[in-house]
Amino acid sequence: xxxxxxxxxxxxxxxxxxxxxxxxxxxxxxxxxxxxxxxxxxxxxxxxxxxxxxxxxxxxxxxxxxxxxxxxxxxxxxxxxxxxxxxxxxxxxxxxxxxxxxxxxxxxxxxxxxxxxxxxxxxxxxxxxxxxxxxxxxxxxxxxxxxxxxxxxxxxxxxxxxxxxxxxxxxxxxxxxxxxxxxxxxxxxxxxxxxxxxxxxxxxxxxxxxxxxxxxxxxxxxxxxxxxxxxxxxxxxx
Numbered sequence: 001x002x003x004x005x006x007x008x009x010x011x012x013x014x015x016x017x018x019x020x021x022x023x024x025x026x027x028x029x030x031x032x033x034x035x036x037x038x039x040x041x042x043x044x045x046x047x048x049x050x051x052x053x054x055x056x057x058x059x060x061x062x063x064x065x066x067x068x069x070x071x072x073x074x075x076x077x078x079x080x081x082x083x084x085x086x087x088x089x090x091x092x093x094x095x096x097x098x099x100x101x102x103x104x105x106x107x108x109x110x111x112x113x114x115x116x117x118x119x120x121x122x123x124x125x126x127x128x129x130x131x132x133x134x135x136x137x138x139x140x141x142x143x144x145x146x147x148x149x150x151x152x153x154x155x156x157x158x159x160x161x162x163x164x165x166x167x168x169x170x171x172x173x174x175x176x177x178x179x180x181x182x183x184x185x186x187x188x189x190x191x192x193x194x195x196x197x198x199x200x201x202x203x204x205x206x207x208x209x210x211x212x213x214x215x216x217x218x219x220x221x222x223x224x225x226x227x228x229x230x231x232x233x234x235x236x237x238x
């Protein structure tokens with residue numbers, strides 16, 4: 001295997017489906033959980049960070065007049081809801097999973113600490129981190145990067161919906177857009193590529209952590225990346 005410990009960053013939309021009503025989709029949950037369990041079964045240690053776009057999107061919250069701080073707290077709560085949904089689905093498939101939260105909800109989950117996260121990872125649990133960083137103004141991209149540093153992960157998997165990697169322009173708008181196979185953090189910043197939050201990119205510039213960007217709509221891609229296949233785009237430090 002190419003990687004033994006990884007952070008998987010999922011959008012909230014990964015747990016939803018336009019064909020089904022509601023904020024969560026049974027089929028999407030099962031597909032995502034199965035993809036994660038397929039690499040857990042190989043012995044890979046996994047941290048998962050989930051967004052909350054299926055529950056509340058920042059642009060919609062902002063348009064209602066709700067202030068940014070309150071909107072960010074709403075998003076944190078949304079990530080916790082998604083974290084519980086994913087945990088239970090993985091457990092129903094026979095996997096081991098636990099939720100740790102950056103905000104204290106002791107009635108429901110243990111509070112995140114690097115020590116506790118590493119303990120769960122070492123014991124084979126998919127460790128799902130909800131609540132972002134517990135502070136407003138930080139995205140789940142930044143959270144994924146911080147958790148990768150905390151847990152000494154070798155890679156961050158940026159699993160995208162319907163996008164195969166990083167392109168020089170939006171492939172949905174430009175059929176001639178070219179995909180990068182490898183790119184440095186500094187080039188993402190220079191070209192202002194909208195692949196992940198720039199705070200996260202800055203944090204990664206000096207870290208020996210690969211960021212693998214690939215299409216999660218093919219659930220076998222998780223296994224392919226773990227086994228070293230050259231799919232998607234790899235972001236390198238520098």
